Amino acid sequence: MxxxxxxxxxxxxxxxxPASVLLQTQHAIEALPETGLSVLGMSHRSEWFLSLVEEASQNLRALLGLSDDYEIAFMQGGSSLQFATIPMNFAGARWAPPQYISSGYWSRRATAEAQRVYRCGVAWDGERTRYSELPDLAKLDIDPRAAYLHYVSNETVEGLQFGAQEAPSNVALIADMSSDFLSAPVDTERYSMIYAHAQKNLGPSGVTVALVKRALLERIPDGLPAILDYRTHITHRSNYNTPPVFAIYVLTLVSRWLRDEIxxxxxxxxxxxxxxxxxxxxxxxxxxxxxxxxxxxxxxxxxxxxxxxxxxxxxxxxxxxxxxxxxxxxxxxxxxxxxxxxxxxxxxxxxxxxxxxxxxxxxxxx
The missing domain is CATH 3.90.1150.10 (Aspartate Aminotransferase, domain 1)
Incomplete structure (x- = not known):
């Protein structure tokens, strides 16, 4: 081949x-060197896959300098599922409404979905400039009682990207980094949560990475459907229901490529x-x-x-x-x-x- x-x-x-990842994937579809079976037929309960998930987690921690204060979950449903799951888990009566930055196509989608679940405020809206610019995060007037501040770090449609700027430190910061995750170092300690779906820099579609600070997990109310509760995926080591084995395999190859070749x-x-x-x-x-x-x-x-x-x-x-x-x-x-x-x-x-x-x-x- x-x-x-x-x-x-x-x-x-x-x-x-990456070309080297494509080549390894091509061989793995025929047979993984470790198992002799096609990656497409590998059990998600196998020791091979459990080791793969552990390696993927450790590679991400090393690349990002991620501390032990964070849990990592590999989930399904893309970022679109996260748009609704985040307010289900982290908003609530104990806090003022979460605040959203509406800076382009995907952040508008995130805001609209969150508002279906919980009343959310819009801290800044770029509509007046046809979404051609971004706000200074540090200058936003955010209620310190707000559940969190959500933004999209890179708007793929409009070609907008937040730089490494200061952000409000008095509120939990949640970022959708789907299209620039692992493209540069990031100060992860600034964030209570970072999430990113694959098919941009991580590999083929099917898997979404969620990095969640343990302190944020303490907010989750009881009674959520198990599959929509972040604690479920963390407790089950991203293996609560049949995970996207192939997508996680390619993500792991990409993490090795970033570490070893780049x-x-x-x-x-x-x-x-x-x-x-x-x-x-x-x-x-x-x-x-x-x-x-x-x-x-x-x-x-x-x-x-x-x-x-x-x-x-x-x-x-x-x-x-x-x-x-x-x-x-x-x-x-x-x-x-x-x-x-x-x-x-x-x-x-x-x-x-x-x-x-x-x-x-x-x-x-x-």
């Missing part, structure tokens, strides 16, 4: 996977900054031929939303890039335009090829 990776994947999700999250951040500088620099060189949706201080290293200023030209560019084996560049249905996602496994060579295609297209149509 051989691995073919002729297409350059710039999709917002499922995202690209050299950790500081090295990953440097690579990602180089890639995003390359594409934003290309836009700068083209003047007003290209419009970037996000304003400069908040432009994402992971997702770049842009347009040639005309729907017809945007479609033409997607076709132009497709002829050069570049896929996944269509903008999100809610925003339109073009979107290039530069997740961890997207190589510098792939980004250079995209930049060359952007320049060539812009010059031909100027």
């Amino acid at each position: 051989t691995t073919r990776c002729n297409e350059l994947n710039f999709s917002g999700g499922p995202g690209a996977l 050299g950790g999250l500081h090295a990953m951040r440097a690579i990602n900054e180089q890639k995003s500088a390359m594409i934003y620099g290309t836009f700068e060189s083209l003047g007003d031929a290209v419009r970037i949706h996000a304003k400069a201080p908040w432009r994402s290293h992971m997702n770049v939303a842009f347009s040639f200023g005309d729907e017809r030209l945007d479609r033409a560019f997607v076709e132009f890039a497709g002829e050069r084996h570049m896929t996944g560049l269509e903008g999100h249905r809610s925003l339109g335009g073009i979107r290039a996602s530069l997740y961890n496994a997207v190589t510098g060579e792939a980004v250079a090829a995209l930049c060359e295609a952007i320049r060539e297209f812009a010059i031909k149509r100027h």
Whole structure:
């Protein structure tokens, strides 16, 4: 068997996977070297899988510098399930309503789902600027009695990303980091909870990582359905119901790749900054031929939303890039335009090829 990776994947999700991970996965689908069985047929009750979950947890702890104050759960349902599960577990009569930052498509979805479960406030809304900028977290006026403050660290649709800025320290901070998790170091101690689904930087869809501070777990009320109670998944070591074995296996391979081939999250951040500088620099060189949706201080290293200023030209560019084996560049249905996602496994060579295609297209149509 051989691995073919002729297409350059710039999709917002499922995202690209490292070549070495794809190759190992390919072999594992035939037979795992440790068991002689296909990974697709491995029991979630086997010693092999129990060891895999433990390794995945330890690799994440090492990469993130995560202290023993946090529990790790591998869950299903994507971040969308977390949107409702979080207020079920952590809001309540003892606190003022949780507060949400509405900064783009996915944070709006998170807010709307949470409000179905519990009354929630909106601490900041970016609608007036068409979600092209982000707030200063430290300057938000948050009620210290609020159950928590929730935000999305990277908006994949609009191409917005929070930097490493200060945040209110008088309220529990919960972040959806689905699209920039493990792309750079993060000060985990600032957060009461971080969660991220796979299909961006972690592997194929099917698994969601939840890092939860033990102090937050103490809030959970009795009487929740067991599968919606974080304590259930932690107590059962992410094996309460049949877990996504394949997705957790690939996540573990990705964590090894970050550790052994990349050299950790500081090295990953440097690579990602180089890639995003390359594409934003290309836009700068083209003047007003290209419009970037996000304003400069908040432009994402992971997702770049842009347009040639005309729907017809945007479609033409997607076709132009497709002829050069570049896929996944269509903008999100809610925003339109073009979107290039530069997740961890997207190589510098792939980004250079995209930049060359952007320049060539812009010059031909100027």
